Structure formats: C-alpha cells, structure tokens
Amino acid sequence: MKIETPLYVKFIMDRLEEKGYESYIVGGCIRDILLGNIPNDFDVGTNALPEEIEEVFKDKKTIDVGKQFGTIIIHLDEASVEITTFRTEGEYVDGRRPEWVKFVSTIEEDLSRRDFTINAMAYNKDKGLIDPFGGVEAIGKKVVKCVGNPEKRFMEDYLRILRVVRFSTVLDFEIEEETFLACKKYGEKISQVSMERINQEFVKILMSGKPSIGLEVMRSIGIFQIVLPELVPTIGFDQKNPHHERDVYNHILCVVDNTPPILKLRLAALFHDVGKPHTLSVDKEGVGHFYGHDKVGAKIAKTALERLKFSKKMIEDVSILIENHMTHHGTFKDKGLKRLIRRVGEENIGDLFLLQKADRECSNKDASIESIVDMEKRIKKILSKNEAYEIKHLHINGEDLIEMGYIEGPEIGEIFEYLLGKVMENPEFNEIDKLKELALKKYPIDKKI
Structure with a gap:
C-alpha cells in the first residue's frame, strides 16, 4: 500500500532519514486517508530524541511543547508538524498524564500505547503500512476498538471514553463490545477530567454530521448526566x-x-x-x-x-x-x-x-x-x-443634540430612543433636519430636560 503525503511532510521525513533516523506518519492522518478523507494535519513519529529533532531542524523554527514527553513542533511555511519520539508510558496517576515516559526504539512499541486500533497505524515509503493491532480491519468493519485491554486504556486517560463517543459519532462506527462495556464500567470517571478537555471532544461530537448518535451513546454508557445534567x-x-x-x-x-x-x-x-x-x-x-x-x-x-x-x-x-x-x-x-x-x-x-x-x-x-x-x-x-434599527444608524449624534441646547446626560439617550422609534416606523424621517424637528417637538429646549 502506498500513501501519498504532502511535500512539506515528505521534507520532514526525508531530512530525519538523511540523518539516520526512522520516521513515520502516525495516527489519525492514516485513518483519514484510508477512509478517503483529507487529514487536518500530519503527525510524525521518529526514533530521534527531542534534542536530536531540534538539531536536525535547527534552521527551522521549533517549539518545545512537551520535550519530557518527546514532542517538538516544526514550523514550516506550509504548515506546522508535530514530531514525537517513539515512547512507552507508565501509569496515568491523574487520569491524564503518565507518571513517566520512556523513549523506545521501535514504532511497534510506540503504537502499543495508543488509544484505538484505527489510530494505531504508521507509514513510511520504505516499510509501507505498519498495522500491528488491526486498524485496517477495524476500518473495514466500521468498529472503534481499544488497543489491547480497554479497561487499561481508559484507566490511563478517562477522556478516552468521550473520544470513543466522538469517533463512533463522526465516523458512524459501532463500538466494539469489550470497549463499550469498559466505557460503561468507567464512565463516571469522566468527572475527573478537566472541563476544558471535555469541551474539545464534546464540540467535535456536536459538530458532526448527526450529533444525536453521540448524545445517545453518551446516554447509553452513562456519561450523559455528567456532561449534560x-x-x-x-x-x-x-x-x-x-x-x-x-x-x-x-x-x-x-x-x-x-x-x-x-x-x-x-x-x-x-x-x-x-x-x-x-x-x-x-x-x-x-x-x-x-x-x-x-x-x-x-x-x-x-x-x-x-x-x-x-x-x-x-x-x-x-x-x-x-x-x-x-x-x-x-x-x-x-x-x-x-x-x-x-x-x-x-x-x-x-x-x-x-x-x-x-x-x-x-x-x-x-x-x-x-x-x-x-x-x-x-x-x-x-x-x-x-x-435604521439601532441608534448608531440615526443621521444625528450627541454633538448635534448638545449644539441644539440639550444637556449632556441620560436625557440624550432618552431622545435617541424616541427618535429611533419614530424612524423605525417612518424611515423617511432619518434626516438630520427632520430628526431635530422631532426632538424639539417632543422635548422642547425651554423645558430643560
């Protein structure tokens, strides 16, 4: 299988390989391509360490967004590309971040830490598609399935429960049975996830082709009352x-x-x-x-x-x-x-x-x-x-009224509201002379409003 990548992504991968490192496009971009969609972005995995990535691209703008987790962003003219060192992870003590990260040497080890099989694939031109967990099969069957033990995957990061909902909704995929049961078992744990992270996934569900699918899945796994009480x-x-x-x-x-x-x-x-x-x-x-x-x-x-x-x-x-x-x-x-x-x-x-x-x-x-x-x-x-339907549309302003002899203050606002009401009924009144005449008739100057 050959997968075409944009030239700027090819540049990233070629440069890493020229320096003796492995590089692959990884994750969601492959899923999207296999589904016939255009990826929103491309992520690259490599065995180069974060410091080595920075050295390889020292002539480019780089951003350290999580060097301890192996991630460096490279800014190119066409786009920004996130490069992450192959890694494995320890326990997620807070349900969000791993207690420790260990950099590893193979792409297969890196893919084993990912959430769902449809996101656990990699590709480069030399080795082709790397799919150790059956991502292609899951796409063919239209199934969202966790990599390995679903309970372990969710205990690592409870947001993944909402991500299951999002992928099943956006892709119109079924949820694999063990994955679904694990969602139900740990659903209440979604309350431990920050609302900012929940928001990101929830918005993607709501902006999908048929949001009701996601809302009903949320209800069936018991997180509806947590997210939308x-x-x-x-x-x-x-x-x-x-x-x-x-x-x-x-x-x-x-x-x-x-x-x-x-x-x-x-x-x-x-x-x-x-x-x-x-x-x-x-x-x-x-x-x-x-x-x-x-x-x-x-x-x-x-x-x-x-x-x-x-x-x-x-x-x-x-x-x-x-x-x-x-x-x-x-x-x-x-x-x-x-x-x-x-x-x-x-x-x-x-x-x-x-x-x-x-x-x-x-x-x-x-x-x-x-x-x-x-x-x-x-x-x-x-x-x-x-x-005119707002005061700013009137062809008269505060300075005009003050020059006429009205006193600056709340009364000016009252006059504007009156004039706007008249103009709304009769658009032809929206001329400065007619507006002045209307103001004077309703609010005579000698009454010192």
Whole structure:
C-alpha cells in the first residue's frame, strides 16, 4: 500500500532519514486517508530524541511543547508538524498524564500505547503500512476498538471514553463490545477530567454530521448526566401538546440534527427547550403549555455553557438565540422586526431563522415553516435597504443634540430612543433636519430636560 503525503511532510521525513533516523506518519492522518478523507494535519513519529529533532531542524523554527514527553513542533511555511519520539508510558496517576515516559526504539512499541486500533497505524515509503493491532480491519468493519485491554486504556486517560463517543459519532462506527462495556464500567470517571478537555471532544461530537448518535451513546454508557445534567429532565418528558409528536428530549435531538454545523447554532438547538420541564402548565382541556420556557431555558443554558467552559461571546450568542427562538409565533410590523434585529443582532438573525425552521419541522409532520420564511424575507429586505434599527444608524449624534441646547446626560439617550422609534416606523424621517424637528417637538429646549 502506498500513501501519498504532502511535500512539506515528505521534507520532514526525508531530512530525519538523511540523518539516520526512522520516521513515520502516525495516527489519525492514516485513518483519514484510508477512509478517503483529507487529514487536518500530519503527525510524525521518529526514533530521534527531542534534542536530536531540534538539531536536525535547527534552521527551522521549533517549539518545545512537551520535550519530557518527546514532542517538538516544526514550523514550516506550509504548515506546522508535530514530531514525537517513539515512547512507552507508565501509569496515568491523574487520569491524564503518565507518571513517566520512556523513549523506545521501535514504532511497534510506540503504537502499543495508543488509544484505538484505527489510530494505531504508521507509514513510511520504505516499510509501507505498519498495522500491528488491526486498524485496517477495524476500518473495514466500521468498529472503534481499544488497543489491547480497554479497561487499561481508559484507566490511563478517562477522556478516552468521550473520544470513543466522538469517533463512533463522526465516523458512524459501532463500538466494539469489550470497549463499550469498559466505557460503561468507567464512565463516571469522566468527572475527573478537566472541563476544558471535555469541551474539545464534546464540540467535535456536536459538530458532526448527526450529533444525536453521540448524545445517545453518551446516554447509553452513562456519561450523559455528567456532561449534560441540565438535559436529563427532558428525557421522556411528555409535552402534552397536539403540536408536538415527540417528548422534549427526542425533539431536541431532531432539532440538533437538522441545524447546520455552526457551533452557536448547534448549542442553541441543544438547549433551546431545556426550560420546558420547569415551566409546564396544563389547561382544563389537558393541553400542556410552556409559558416563558425560552427565558428560563436561556438562563439554564448560560449556567451549563459556563460550566462547559465556553467563551463569554459564545454564551451570549447562544443565550440570545434561545431567548428569541419563539418569536416566529408573533405577528410583527416592520418596526417590530427592526426591534427583533436590534435585540438579536444582525450577526445572529440568520442563525435564529435556521433554529426556528428546525424547531418547527421537528414539532410534527404537518408543521409549516412558511411564516418563518416570510419573516426572513421581510428582514432581508429591511437590511438590504439599510433601514435604521439601532441608534448608531440615526443621521444625528450627541454633538448635534448638545449644539441644539440639550444637556449632556441620560436625557440624550432618552431622545435617541424616541427618535429611533419614530424612524423605525417612518424611515423617511432619518434626516438630520427632520430628526431635530422631532426632538424639539417632543422635548422642547425651554423645558430643560
């Protein structure tokens, strides 16, 4: 089997070999190539020690990202390549890092420490594919299987339990039985892993082609309640509403799967109805209602996303989408639509419509998105005409008002809000002379506002 590598990777490997060292591309890049995908990056394994790697590439920029673990990054014009010395490892005393690392001389020893068989392959042009643990077979069978004893692999690093979920989701592979049982046995140990590391794997699951696969695997191995405890009350929760064919949890799964892979959108889809179990009321006809679940859900999502270590900006955007996801039930004049744009933000308004469409389509088989499409068209028209929906769009500023005789302070803001409201209703008012006239009529100077 011959595997083509980019020229910059070939340069790395050729130079190591010219200096008398072995070099292989290793791990996930081979898996991706065998699956017919383009690798995101290439990692190189070698028997050169970290200091020797630095000497070989002394004319290049190198970064020591873990010399004690054998890893050096080489910066080239085309890309950066991570080079790691063949190694074996001691016990993982903290469930993350090995107690000790021992550099070894063969690629086979190095591959034996890796997590899954699909990631435990190596290749170079002279020896071809090195596959001591059946990675090619696992790919053919579409199976995620640990290298060696799965319990030992997970005890080394409990994050690997979530990595099993990620690979089975992203690749649409089954989990090998012993690996699955070990996941269930040690699942609760995922709580010992830092939330930053959990976040990285969770995001990859959520951004996959069908995130519901991963969420269901997380549930089946017992880590759902650790990673996403806020969603547990939605499982099996009957909506008692003729407009909803699914319980809240399965509705959420449907919405997540039917939104594009935009992170803030997927997160909003995941948490958009998390407030429903906390807001159920049943009318005299036995129909369930969830008044205010959007506001409650936004607060719950904020707490969850803070715990999951998402950025402040991401949390803000997701909260906005959740808090406004029910607006498609309203009837808006243009002024109302402009207020919606202002509230949500132009950068989020398109994602809000995508969320609403998925939400509506996952409600019941007869659901129509016609009203959402109509609202979307109207907002696009407003934006295309550059009509004002924020104070900064007004053709008057604070200095203009002060020159007119108004006193700097909170009253200036009150005038701006008034003028914006008038312009939202009548875009033709957005001229400085007309705005001054409106201001003076509502707030006469002699009244000393």
